[in-house]
Amino acid sequence: MRALYSPRCWKTTLLLAFLTTVGSVQAYPEFQQHIVKTTGRAVNCALCHANADGPEGTGPGQIGHLTAAEQAELGRARAAFEPGARPNSPILNAFGNHLINSLGKKKFLELRLAPAQLAEALPKDSDLDDDGISDARELPSGTHPFIKSDGDPWLLFQANFKRNFTQIALALAATVSGLWGLGHLLRGFAVATRLKDDEAEDPAH
Amino acid sequence: MKLPETIERTEAYLAERFPVEKMNYASMILKKEVPVHRLSWGYYMGGLALFFFLVQIATGVMLLFYYQPTVSDAHASVEYITEHVPAGALVRNIHAWASSLMIASVMVHLLSAFAMKAFGKPREITWITGVALLGITFAFGFTGYLLPWHQIAVNATKIGLQTIEEIGAYLPGQMATWPKAMKEIIQGEASVGQATLSRFFALHVIILPLSIAGILGIHLLSVQLHGMSQGVDEKPRRMEKFFPTYFLKDLSVWGVAFMVLFILGLCLPFDSLFAYPLFEPFNAKGSTPDGIKPEWYFFWVYYPLELLPFWVIMLGQTVLGVVMMATPWIFKNTNRRTLKVLAVAAGAYLVVMTVFGEKIYHLFKG
């Protein structure tokens, strides 16, 4: 009930000091802040991170909750400076990993100064959730690139309409023909009962 | 008044409302006629609501095959339906859209029936059952909202239930504790949790459907017994036969409604009208997320509730409830022109609050 939003994921808490066994952790809230400011939509850390409250903490998908194998994956993802490293960071969701994979961490860090350009830097043809709106287009409108039912309603409608056109045409044909048939059945029924009534009233024939 | 006399009068009253001699196929179907005039479109609204209700039953039963009403599994099972079950997203989306469309058509049905004075003698029972059906429909919406167990569901339900408790502060003496007791009965435990979910589930899939079926039976029976109300003050120039002419038109309206519903269900996810964080599973240890609000069909009471003192809304609701239940007697001698003006005013209020409610709220609250 309020457009204002207080980003939770980027505040460095004291908890962090207690937990940091793997070096200093930083999430990059600039992009989220930018999206919230330009779209007015409530967008949280789950846009790119595995946990809605960001990577810091002890919940699932947060740094305090990783197994040894996941720690190793995290280390590998942190070093993915160039594009195409296929990181599989346990604190990022599929979209976050896709971001790092397609941009490289170096480029990504540079973009922090101009968060509006992140969408333009993304590959144009990628549509992770297959909802008909590309990730590059979903990001600036503040909708989740990895949730199929989230997207600009009008664009979603257009994409799905095109995709399901045959189904719709068939349903329309079925409805029209069904109504036409039912109409004639009812009419025939009415005519038949009228005929019967007439005969009953007029036994001469 | 003596007892035999009372019984006799009750009998006469009921006999007028439920004439047994008319309870046959010929009189209820074949002889029924529907007036044709400028407000005739209003006659379709009830049928439309019925159509959406039937869709809700069908899709609801389908969803029951996969939905699991427990705190740990509810959200996961809904996710499973939309993401993995073939055509599950379509079924669930149609269920969501049809609920909104059902409530919309019920609202329009109420207003048009009011404007047409469809509550005049002998149709009082039709009106009263109609008001009851409206209440049940809203209850369906409220209980169904909780079942997916996501952020918006649980938090909105918490607020809604807490509102009941608030009423207590305005009641005198012993009665002050009643609303709280009522809330606890509905909620089943200290906070909205598993008990609440189980209760809402039972309400949504068993109790409400059974009661709506019963009341709907009476409603439809009395509609067919008494025929359509005249609708306008002057005598309508033309009548058309209910069967098959009007019935066919009604079916065509159903056909159009089906297509609209099908296209919406297939092409526009209901969830896309909200931001995604609201659809994350409920998190007991987080703060209430931003953007929380009830479904659009509660806006007409929600935004005024935000702007005005609580007692004003409570008073207004009570008055509204009493007026709705007593409409057949209060507006007994009002002509249809006045009723139409009232209905249009109420409709305008509903539209303005639903569409511009949030803007109005920000206008006053900044």
Next chain:
Amino acid sequence: MVDAFLFVGLPYIAIVTAVIGCVWRARTNRFSMSSRSSQFLEDRKLLWGSAPWHIGIIVVLLGHILAGVLPQVWSSILTVPGALIAIETVGVACALLAIVGLSALIYRRVTSARVQAVTTTTDLVVVALLLVQIVLGLLSAVHFRYGSAWSTGTVVPYFWGLVTFRPDMTYVADFPMLFKLHLVGAWFIILLLPFTRLMHLLAVPLQYLWRAPQLVIWNTTRRRQHAVAATIQADSRRAFLKGAAGVAGATGLMALGVSEKALNFFKGPHPDPEADSALLQKKLQRLQLTAEERSYELERQRNDMILVARYAELAENKGRYFIDYAMAPGLAFKGKDGLPLVISAKCTHLGCTVGSELDAQGRVMCPCHISYFDVQTGKPNDGAPAKLPLPQVGWALVDSTGKVVLSRKPGESMQGKVDAALLPQCSLYITKPGRGIA
């Protein structure tokens, strides 16, 4: 060379001849357009020949025309599961029906003397050509399976090449002889269109389908009443027939789309093992979270003190959520004096959970109806929807040896004393209301 003539020359000759011939015949000899009737000469065998032939050939021809004129619509229909099989089956069945009908017609024409009297040579040629053509078509359909699918990529572009004056033979050059013959036969039939009874194709009596039956009667009262009754009866029969057709069509289409969906819905998904295990893992995680939450409840029923956080984890400007003894959320801060500040986080208005971050005035905000609460006193701001202050929660600080060094009950003063230097080794607990502190 022969190919070039048969697949480019012949088609153009056929089309030009057909168009000019048909126009000329329609303008000069209008009433010859329908085919000459022999019904009054012989009508029993005619029914069993003509009806199946026409039904079969109309369906097959419509399929050809639709695929040829609207190839994209046609292929999109074929994408519906089961549609290809259905269409092929209908096509073959109709072709068989047409062959049976046509054979009956040929038999009738060559055996009935009365019909022979009105039979011309061209009639026989046409009938033979049609039989050959449809047999060729059927054989192609059986030998080179799923023609309804592959034709849109081969025959249709060839056809459109001809229509747009960019004839391209490569599409048809590699076809098997059988199918080539079928194509050539088609052009021959088109060529013959204006010279034979086939021209009745262009005079389809479509209006017969919905025209009311017309009766010519003597005008007497009795006969009129009879006629009226007969008309009504015929009327209702027609209505029933149309109705049945419409409903059957709708049911068929629904069966194609909806029932397939419904069936799969109830059959459920069959994810591959990997997706299956991912799903199961997700479910287990949720179950664990729920179990954790439930265990809080038990903990609160059993224990007089519950751990909230280590003192070191508390912050001045961001509260730490915990769950209090009433299973409602609470917030723990570090106060300005360095001592804990523990307060309920359940908004006193409608029970939302208030935010955890302090603003510049040291207040937390409830996002539902915008109330600001001062965390020191719990009081809401003036004019806020919430009227009551957030209640304080009783707490205790426990040092590393497990001894309570400092505690406070709501509305009471602080008990005990603690050295500021030892604070970081302490932990913050909440205490059960109505119980003394151990």
